[in-house]
Amino acid sequence: MAAVESVTRSQSARRPGADAWEIYRQSPTAMLGLVLVLLISVLAIIGPLVYPVDPFEIIWAPMSAPGTTERALLGTDYLGRDILAGLLVGAKATLIVGLTAAALTVIIGLVIGALAGFYLGMIDEILMRVTEFFQVLPPLLFAMVLVTMLSPSLWVVAVSIGVVSWPPTARLARAEFLRIRNLEYVTASRASGVRQGYIIWRVILPNALPPLIVSATLTIGTAILFEAGLSFLGLSDPNVMSWGLMIGSGREYMLDAWWIVTLPGVMIFFAVLGVSLVGDGLNDAFNPKLRRR
Amino acid sequence: MGLIWLIGKRLLYAVALITAVLVLNFSLLHLAPGDPADVIAGEMGGATAELLAEIRALYGLDKPFLVQLGLYLQRAYQGDLGMSFYYNLPVVDLILQRLPATMLLVFTALSFATVGGTVLGVLAARKPGGFTSSMVTLLSLVGYAAPIFWTGLMLIILFGVVIPIFPISGLYNVAKMATGLSRAVDIAHHLVLPSFTLGVVYLALYSRLTRASMLEVMQADYVRTARAKGARERTVYLRHALRNAILPVVTMAGLQFGSLISGAVLVETVFNWPGLGTLVFESVIARDYPTVLGVLFFSATLVIAANLVTDLVYRMIDPRIRLQD
Numbered sequence: 001m002a003a004v005e006s007v008t009r010s011q012s013a014r015r016p017g018a019d020a021w022e023i024y025r026q027s028p029t030a031m032l033g034l035v036l037v038l039l040i041s042v043l044a045i046i047g048p049l050v051y052p053v054d055p056f057e058i059i060w061a062p063m064s065a066p067g068t069t070e071r072a073l074l075g076t077d078y079l080g081r082d083i084l085a086g087l088l089v090g091a092k093a094t095l096i097v098g099l100t101a102a103a104l105t106v107i108i109g110l111v112i113g114a115l116a117g118f119y120l121g122m123i124d125e126i127l128m129r130v131t132e133f134f135q136v137l138p139p140l141l142f143a144m145v146l147v148t149m150l151s152p153s154l155w156v157v158a159v160s161i162g163v164v165s166w167p168p169t170a171r172l173a174r175a176e177f178l179r180i181r182n183l184e185y186v187t188a189s190r191a192s193g194v195r196q197g198y199i200i201w202r203v204i205l206p207n208a209l210p211p212l213i214v215s216a217t218l219t220i221g222t223a224i225l226f227e228a229g230l231s232f233l234g235l236s237d238p239n240v241m242s243w244g245l246m247i248g249s250g251r252e253y254m255l256d257a258w259w260i261v262t263l264p265g266v267m268i269f270f271a272v273l274g275v276s277l278v279g280d281g282l283n284d285a286f287n288p289k290l291r292r293r
Numbered sequence: 294m295g296l297i298w299l300i301g302k303r304l305l306y307a308v309a310l311i312t313a314v315l316v317l318n319f320s321l322l323h324l325a326p327g328d329p330a331d332v333i334a335g336e337m338g339g340a341t342a343e344l345l346a347e348i349r350a351l352y353g354l355d356k357p358f359l360v361q362l363g364l365y366l367q368r369a370y371q372g373d374l375g376m377s378f379y380y381n382l383p384v385v386d387l388i389l390q391r392l393p394a395t396m397l398l399v400f401t402a403l404s405f406a407t408v409g410g411t412v413l414g415v416l417a418a419r420k421p422g423g424f425t426s427s428m429v430t431l432l433s434l435v436g437y438a439a440p441i442f443w444t445g446l447m448l449i450i451l452f453g454v455v456i457p458i459f460p461i462s463g464l465y466n467v468a469k470m471a472t473g474l475s476r477a478v479d480i481a482h483h484l485v486l487p488s489f490t491l492g493v494v495y496l497a498l499y500s501r502l503t504r505a506s507m508l509e510v511m512q513a514d515y516v517r518t519a520r521a522k523g524a525r526e527r528t529v530y531l532r533h534a535l536r537n538a539i540l541p542v543v544t545m546a547g548l549q550f551g552s553l554i555s556g557a558v559l560v561e562t563v564f565n566w567p568g569l570g571t572l573v574f575e576s577v578i579a580r581d582y583p584t585v586l587g588v589l590f591f592s593a594t595l596v597i598a599a600n601l602v603t604d605l606v607y608r609m610i611d612p613r614i615r616l617q618d
Contacts, residue, residue: 132310133310133313133314135548135551135596136310136314136551136593136596136597136600137314137317137551137589137592137593137596138551138552138554138555138558138589138592138593138596139551139552139555140552140555140556140558140559141554141555141558141573141588141589141592142589144558144573144577144585145321145577145585145586145589148577148580148582148585149321149324149325149582221437221438225440225441228440228442228443229440229441229442229559232440232442232559233559233562233574233577234578235577244440247440247442247443247446251446251563254446254449254450255449255450255453255454258450258454261443261446261450262447262450265439265440265443265446265447268439268440268443269435269438269439269440269443270438272437272438272439272440273434273435273438276434276437276438277434
């Protein structure tokens with residue numbers, strides 16, 4: 001990070017993020033995304049504290065519609081469990097798995113892409129063949145296989161999602177490294193005789209970051225969708241409440257009680273929408289010239 | 294000569310990839326909890342230690358890992374992916390039974406998405422910032438953010454309860470016992486909601502892609518030349534611009550075939566569509582590993598085939614690519 005700051009400071013006296021934030025702030029959709037993301041994070045963190053109801057506890061008559069009882073504002077599910085409590089507690093599992101999986105995706109993708117793009121030759125050849133191999137396996141199906149073979153815990157779900165979704169990040173990182181590795185300042189660092197590890201992580205990486213940050217943001221959205229899909233299929237931890245689990249278990253009753261499947265889906269929708277709006281906003285902020293595409 | 298050589302090279306690479314998938318499958322099968330011999334013995338209602346040893350010898354389970362792998366590959370290339378514990382049928386037979394339904398769903402969705410997406414994208418590009426253009430932006434955001442299985446469930450509530458005009462489950466109406474044309478109509482009727490659910494996500498994406506690349510291509514010199522020589526606007530749009538603007542859509546459609554199959558798994562589960570998706574879901578729940586891995590193998594093979602086809606289609610649309618490679 002030190003390298004990018006010193007480079008940017010010499011160009012303009014302002015802090016490096018300031019211009020980007022200025023552009024980001026002016027986009028209403030990007031700000032809407034930020035508000036959504038903050039709102040859902042707050043719900044996930046303090047929601048269960050303010051509203052301490054156990055989402056697995058039966059509190060009222062089954063399938064009570066929203067607004068029909070004060071005991072459960074958003075109604076109850078097919079067993080009589082509080083939907084609102086489920087939404088608040090479920091936010092945590094969905095977001096934690098989503099974030100962990102996205103972090104893993106970015107780490108695996110970045111390391112593989114960086115090494116391939118920097119060293120080229122045999123290393124590039126081998127790593128890209130591995131990447132192509134992983135791209136041939138349908139991601140959700142592969143994740144289903146991994147989760148089934150291992151155990152249905154949150155960790156396994158997060159790792160499986162990471163293992164199946166890194167190839168696009170690797171390709172992006174490789175392309176960025178390929179582009180930057182021959183720029184003058186990289187040649188200059190090579191000439192000054194610093195270690196290769198330093199060039200990869202301290203010279204090239206900071207300059208490759210903007211597109212990678214955008215892609216990482218969008219990866220969070222995809223990871224949330226994967227997590228929801230796996231829990232919907234009943235392949236995640238059945239003892240941890242999550243939005244996907246609520247939809248999957250309430251499915252059979254949805255024709256009689258629409259809210260059981262609708263409300264958790266709305267939450268997933270807004271979470272992913274928020275993240276992808278932030279991603280788009282960051283993309284515009286980092287590439288002002290490419291706006292309005 | 295050049296093209297045949299190239300196809301040969303790609304086919305060889307495809308075989309290598311397929312082999313790699315088989316090796317992965319075998320390793321996963323090897324790592325799976327539970328001894329296959331125990332499972333087989335369990336099916337037979339228990340067995341003595343001697344019988345267990347006999348079963349191991351029969352299936353080659355007592356041999357070293359690499360020897361077993363070799364046998365597995367040999368059998369796989371002869372079209373034998375093992376037996377399903379749960380259905381008690383050869384895995385390949387099971388998959389071939391279910392494959393047509395999945396192919397029908399996936400290709401209907403893909404055609405809907407590529408054709409619809411291209412049309413929407415072209416219309417949107419005619420007036421950037423106009424109504425269609427804003428709708429495309431909105432649709433692409435909604436299409437990405439809504440979980441596909443949830444979209445399906447919402448459509449079921451809408452068209453199963455509120456306005457019951459489409460069947461919400463299965464491939465055809467079992468009670469009708471229709472044949473011939475009326476059966477085809479019945480299947481098409483059942484296909485509407487699942488293929489729309491699966492396709493709309495990609496339609497959203499392709500319309501946005503087409504719009505972006507149309508806007509870019511319309512700035513190109515050859516478009517100005519075409520206009521200058523007096524070509525009608527329609528011709529410029531469809532003959533000169535679209536042919537180039539469509540390339541990213543072809544690339545994306547090819548790259549996303551795997552994610553399309555992933556989506557199909559969820560959509561099939563939601564609509565009880567009797568394809569590979571419901572098969573894999575049922576066998577995952579039953580811990581029927583040979584079937585689960587068989588479906589993974591078949592889907593990977595489909596993706597590899599789709600990549601080959603994309604490559605060829607790309608070459609047909611863009612003749613410049615033939616000169617390279």
